[in-house]
Amino acid sequence: MTSQPEKKRNEKGHERRRAAVKTRTAVAPGQRTRAADPARLVAFEVLRAVSGEDAYANLVLPKSIRKHRLDKRDAGFATELAYGALRGQGTYDAILAKCVDRPLERLDPAVLDALRIGAHQLLAMRVPAHAALDQTVGLARAVIGAGPSALINAVLRKVSARSLEDWVEILTAGETDAVKRAAIEHSHPEWIVRALRQSLVAHGRSVEEITDLLRADNDAPVVNLVALPGLGDLDEARKAGATDGELVKDSALFAAGDVGRLDSVRAGTTRVQDAGSQLVARALAEVELDGSSIDEDGVEKWLDMCAGPGGKATLLAALAHEQGAVLLANEPAPHRAQLVRQALDAVPGETWNVRTGDGRTIAEDYPETFDRILVDAPCTGLGALRRRPESRWRRQPGDVGDLGILQRELLTTAVDAVKPGGVVAYVTCSPHPAETTAVVADVLRKRNDLELLDAGAALDAASLPGALEAGHESTAQLWPHIHSTDAMFLALIRRKI
Incomplete structure (x- = not known):
């Protein structure tokens, strides 16, 4: 008779139950859910910097992509995820509020950012639900902690139960x-x-x-590039997949990848700049002046009154160099003035200079001095929401009125600093009438030596033949849904002789 092994009993003599034999996968569950996917980690870092430090996504994202050494594919995923979560924040927060058992403001901000990233994957990206859940929980475990990851998992499972269309229908019922x-x-x-x-x-x-x-x-905007006239070219960008721009010469569209890796971009001779910004700068540079305003030496003097961080100033400087003009770039904040200098380094130094000071005082130092003045006025940025998705959640209605005072003061100073016969371009990246037509009308109303030029015709002349057709307008407004540019406003004001 074969002997049986002795059965183990507890202290009361009862037979102990054997634990079921566990089967293990190749990767343990704890290991699976603690890993932070690098692309999602980049997106998370962007959202944390934006919500926690008031950072700008377009400045944080490229640095984070390089830090984590993302390849082109992962960089594209991280960009879509970060920007998409920021753009959709209002809708996603309304959905999350239905799925969380407490007010969202009582959540840890890092947890809320992780939930936004998960919601965007589940509702607006071609990511399988199981992958979106697993990877977002893994990210949370890695960078926030095991406790919050359980909450994130539970909430996102509720989010995944419906499509975005169904959620919107519920929210708007x-x-x-x-x-x-x-x-x-x-x-x-x-x-x-x-x-x-x-x-x-x-x-x-x-x-x-x-x-x-x-x-x-x-919509995710395509990166717009500009080759500085006479200084740069787009050959390298084309080899990297860029296509020629359709609105303005010396421009290109760069659909994917990190443009910061292009040598020409690092050198500053090719720059990232929206086609709308390119157009308004060119319109000012090319508009006809009254010849009697130009000095005897024939050298035009240009001014960029609000130059930081230097995008339009650099294009203007390159155009000035081509035309034998000189540019003064003014910026009140010292650190931004330094950014302007760095941007202008790509242009021969004899063409430009930088002044650090309040633009509203420039007419005191330079009365009736300049032939062309750009007033790229501080504004709400409502025309660039697709490129700066976080700004829609930062701006408040009161900002419009507060900025309107500054805008009027800057434009008033500009018409004092321009020569009789010279032209001032008043530009905002906002279509709001309180920041555009109302500002121009108020300044014109107080003087009898100013006249509006045809800004629409000037934009048409600055664009590629037949590309824009802005029409003949006293002021001109570009639109994302019409022109695929930021919503740039342009008024051209001549000071009469």
Whole structure:
């Protein structure tokens, strides 16, 4: 008779139950969910910098991509994830509020950012739900902790139960206010939706275009490049996949990859700049002056009154160099003035100089001095929401009025600093009438020596033949949904002789 092994019993004599034999996968669960995917980690770092440090996504993202050595594919994923989560923040937060058992403001900010990243993957990216959940929980375990990761997992499972369209339908059910519905559906603050509706009408367009405009704000923009005239070229960018721009000469569209890796970009002879910004700078440089305003030496004097961080100033300086003119770039903040100098280094030094000081005092030092002046006025940036997705959540309605005072002061100073016969370009990256037409009208109303030039015709002349067709307008407004540019406003004001 074969002997049986002695069964183990507890102290009461009861037979102990044997534990079930566990099967293990090649990778233990703890190891699977603690790993932070580098692309998602980059997106998370961007959101943390934006929400925790008031950083700008477009400045943080390239540095984080390089730090984690992402390849082209992962860099593209990280970019789409970071920017998409920021653009969709309003809608995602409304959805998350339905899935969390406490007010969102009581969540740890890092947890909320992780939830936003997970929500964007689940609702707006071609990422399988199981991958979005597992990777987001793994990210949370790696950078936040095991405790919060359980909450994130539970909340995102609730989010994944419905599509984005179904969530929007739930959130807007019974809502009859078109502005509130649009704010939820297109992830814009209500006040910005109202402001953009008003802007369309003020600039002669139909309010029915608001849906197309809001959608354009949420589209991922293609990177616009400009080769500085006479100094740079686009050959390297083309070899890297860029295509020639369709609106303005010396421009290109760069759809994917890190442009900072291009030698020409590092050298500063090729720059990242929206086509709308290129157009307004060229329009000022090319508009005809009254010849009697130019000094006997024939050298035109140009001024960029609000030059930081130096994008338009550098293009203007390159154009000035071509035309034998000189440029003074003014910037009040010393650290931004240094950025302007660095940007201008690509242009021969005899063409430009930098002044650090308040633009509103420049007419005291340089009365009736300049032939061409660019007033790229500080504004709400409502025209660049697609490129700066975080700004829609930072701006407040009161900013419009506060900035309006500064805008009027700067433009008033500019018309004092321009020579009789010279031209001032008033530019904002906002279509809001309180920052555009109202500012120009107020300054013109107080003087009888100013006249509006045809800004639409000037933009047409500065663009590639037949590409823009802005029309003949006293002021001109570009639009993301019409021109695929930022919503740049341009007024050209000549001081009469």
